[in-house]
Amino acid sequence: MAVTQTFVMVKPDGTKRGIVGDIMSRFEHRGFKLIHAKQLVMSSAMAEQHYSHLSAKPFFQELVDYITSGPVFAMVWEAENAVQLSRSMIGPTNPAEASPGTIRGDYGTSVEANVIHGSDCPENAEREISVFFGQ
Template identity: 55%
Template sequence: MAERTFIAIKPDGVQRGLVGEILGRFERKGFKLVGLKQITPSRALAEQHYGVHKERPFFAGLVDFITSGPVVAMVWEGDGVIASARKLIGATKPLEAEPGTIRGDLAVNIGRNVIHGSDAPETAEFEIGLWFDAAELNDWTPSDQTWRVEA
């Protein structure tokens, strides 16, 4: 199986109508969407997701923000998808993100930086398992697969 990553369009991205734009960037890159849902996360889910930051002063704000509205949760699959997605997303601080990246083009403030992406295989596995049941992930083969990657 190819590598998978978890991507979430945060409430600011959903409210600003950026879902289609962001989905399109991942599709044009050639990655395969295997899981997609819109959900307003519970506090418990948010606290688990951001658990690594629990002792940080910004933890409560992260949890409040991610639970403030709908999130579009996704699982993308493809060779090198974790590292490539991080490049597509751009730096955490939008003002440091390169033009052409999602954050460089669409975000202005670190507290409203539009999107989250897993940063490592272990993180991706944890986040996918947290946000999705196995039955919600679809293993399928795009008809243009031979044009995406070498066999």
């Protein structure tokens, strides 16, 4: 299996709660290698670009408003099968459906405040890495 990269972002609810280090530790313990990381407050334009694939959804503006409401911590992680492995660690979008031991199962409080974003496919990982870190 090839080593690939994925994009992971701790959302404003996670940064406000001070759990960035805990989340990073989970990835490190799972064997991921941290490639890039930075904390920032996303502009509306950046958020709209990040969530462009959801622009037709009725909740799109709520997503943009939420993700720009405070600092996020953006990261690029590398591992074998990085996207699939990180998604299994993160858990389902709804924390009520996420198993204990997953990041959302342990830290998420609602669909809106689910602590973390992770790329859902290699193509989106590449696009999201580009949005946050350039080529």
